[in-house]
Amino acid sequence: DVKVTQSSRYLVKRTGEKVFLECVQDMDHENMFWYRQDPGLGLRLIYFSYDVKMKEKGDIPEGYSVSREKKERFSLILESASTNQTSMYLCASRLHRGQGQRRGYTFGSGTRLTVV
Amino acid sequence: GENVEQHPSTLSVQEGDSAVIKCTYSDSASNYFPWYKQELGKRPQLIIDIRSNVGEKKDQRIAVTLNKTAKHFSLHITETQPEDSAVYFCAASWGSGNTPLVFGKGTRLSVIA
Numbered sequence: 001d002v003k004v005t006q007s008s009r010y011l012v013k014r015t016g017e018k019v020f021l022e023c024v025q026d027m028d029h030e031n032m033f034w035y036r037q038d039p040g041l042g043l044r045l046i047y048f049s050y051d052v053k054m055k056e057k058g059d060i061p062e063g064y065s066v067s068r069e070k071k072e073r074f075s076l077i078l079e080s081a082s083t084n085q086t087s088m089y090l091c092a093s094r095l096h097r098g099q100g101q102r103r104g105y106t107f108g109s110g111t112r113l114t115v116v
Numbered sequence: 117g118e119n120v121e122q123h124p125s126t127l128s129v130q131e132g133d134s135a136v137i138k139c140t141y142s143d144s145a146s147n148y149f150p151w152y153k154q155e156l157g158k159r160p161q162l163i164i165d166i167r168s169n170v171g172e173k174k175d176q177r178i179a180v181t182l183n184k185t186a187k188h189f190s191l192h193i194t195e196t197q198p199e200d201s202a203v204y205f206c207a208a209s210w211g212s213g214n215t216p217l218v219f220g221k222g223t224r225l226s227v228i229a
Contacts, residue, residue: 030214031214033216035219040125040221041221042122042205042219042220042221042222043219044219045216048216050214090159090160104150104162104165105150105160105217106162107159107160107161109158109159
């Protein structure tokens with residue numbers, strides 16, 4: 001089974017801190033994604049990367065940046081944490097396939113970030 | 117871009133009854149529709165998916181139907197059990213494997229024993 005590992009399950013950070021959330025997958029997947037999950041809002045896409053060193057903005061990129069220096073690792077960076085970034089952050093990966101192939105995600109266990 | 121609407125937001129059923137969750141999508145180019153189940157405190161997991169060249173797919177007690185003309189798809193769970201209690205998300209995407217999924221806001225299903 002593909003494993004997607006997020007480095008921290010729970011994090012508490014102070015307003016203004018720079019925060020790094022790490023995600024590692026072990027099955028050579030090209031595509032990686034960062035979502036945040038909030039009650040009543042579902043999963044909203046922050047950034048994604050379809051290959052090493054590539055990144056694309058999602059629906060809510062403001063206040064975030066990402067890094068993908070190696071294929072297996074996709075990092076989410078909160079440049080200056082704010083209280084409205086308190087949320088559950090989910091990383092996911094997916095093997096790139098052509099049209100018509102199965103394109104489901106494998107999710108990590110999530111990082112619950114609290115900014116105080 | 118794509119927009120996915122999901123209804124209802126909460127659903128309670130008696131054990132043994134059926135549950136139906138419905139989603140609509142806006143982009144007629146979407147061609148892949150997965151469903152995820154997220155149990156409390158756990159990661160979302162893919163439970164079933166359907167592509168646009170198929171109208172219905174079944175896997176034991178779970179089925180998904182797709183109506184491309186109306187741009188909606190539904191999850192059907194029959195003979196519900198307490199372990200079916202979870203949040204269910206529908207999603208849609210189009211094109212090649214690089215395109216991200218767009219998720220609905222989720223349905224919290226409670227199966228009452």
